[in-house]
Amino acid sequence: MNSTDAHPRYAPGYHNRAAKIAGTIFTAVWLFYLVGPVVDLFTGHYSALYRWGGLAIIVVFSAIYVTLVPNWPKPYRYTLSGLAVLALLAGTACVFYGGTGAVTLWIFMSSASGLLVPGRRRAVGAVFGCVACYVIFSQTGHVDRTDFLSNLLPVVFIGLAMIGLRNQFQLVAELARAREEVAQLAASEERLRLARDMHDLTGQSLSMITLKSELAARLLGRLPGGADRDRVQDEIEQVAAVSRQTLRDIREAISGYRRPTLAVEVITARTALASAGIEARDEADLTVLSGTFDPGAEAALAWCLREAVTNVVRHSAAANCFISLTSRSGTMSLTVRDDGRGATGCDPAPEPAGDGGAEPAVAGLGGAGRGRVPVTHGSGLHGMAERLSAVGGSLELRPDLRPGFCLIARVPATPPADDPAAPRQGVASSRT
Secondary structure: OOOOOOOOOOOOOOHHHHHHHHHHHHHHHHHHHHHHHHHHHHOOOOOHHHHHHHHHHHHHHHHHHHHHHOOOOOOOOOHHHHHHHHHHHHHHHHOOOOOOHHHHHHHHHHHHHHHOOOOOHHHHHHHHHHHHHHHHHHHHHHHHHHHHHHHHHHHHHHHHHHOOOOOOOHHHHHHHHHHHHHHHHHHHHHHHHHHHHHHHHOOOOOOOHHHHHHHHHHHHHHHOOHHHHHHHHHHHHHHHHHHHHHHHHHHHHHHHHHHOHHHHHHHHHHHHHHOOEEEEEEEOOOHHOOOOOOOHHHHHHHHHHHHHHHHHHHHHOOOEEEEEEEEOOOOOEEEEEEOOOOOOOOOOOOOOOOOOOOOOOOOOOOOOOEEEEEOOOOOOHHHHHHHHOOOOEEEEEOOOOOOOOEEEEEEEOOOOOOOOOOOOOOEEEEEO
């Protein structure tokens, strides 16, 4: 899914069972237009086989039409093949039955093609293909001029109208998603502003109170002993302790305000990739699942997303970058894949330094991707591994998309229990 795909809450289509049933009924109502051809079958002097064959074509055509059209815009595996079957049924009806009744099926074919064929150019081509078939079968079926012209306008304009309707729905969905993204960015900016103001207004003052209290306590210690002096010194020490604790709490609060989220980072990633000429293909779950699991784990994934996108922009020379977030068995997995230069020689990497292991080595991300590049202390990959290890996660790097590269960051959805004996997880690199 790319950045133009609508957020599920704003995507066009039916979002609940009742709406889908209503849409199916509304779609089926238009099929009553085919009652005329059915009446012609049973009022004409035709054999039973001829009548039931024509009725079977109309029933199957209607069933497929009602199945396909209400499912838009959700991806449906058999949409294009279903359209092909509809075209085959319409063509069969025109060849064996001819006349005005059979060619009216191309009105529904044009409508379905305009709505379901992906891409504006392809949809327009499909609609005019339906128009061409209608004209050809009308001539071979000897449809009179009046009926021909009366049905030609619906074949042309209903198909084009469905294309316009689909584009309008998509634009409205994109606008709604853009508004939500702007609101998220505004909220993030407001949190940062509040953090800066809190630090500027209170941080220095509390630090000064702490220093002055400690100085006053030391000066009191030089005075002659006594009950009053001891009491005053105790009160001053309590003031210093309270100010230190308050300053510590404010710093923790500021750190929480500045904690990155996936919903905001994916917006930044789209901008960075677009500026580098790389198409961002991110899934809606990045926004949907943001804020639904451990904030510390999400912050680690957000930092990984930022670093991974930076590497894609700087080193990959890719045309596409695929970003996804999945939840499985209590584990959140962030995957960043590209179709750039790729890397070779991905050997299993040891634990990061600091836990008794050697520095991890991963497949090269830059240049031609030859050999192995050690992840030195402070590098982006080592930093990602450390952030993930801190929340009980892991980092996996491997070639992908032939060529291409894949980064998978995994974290537990809930904070792990404190267990000093639990081993830290570092960078794991494997072959595809």
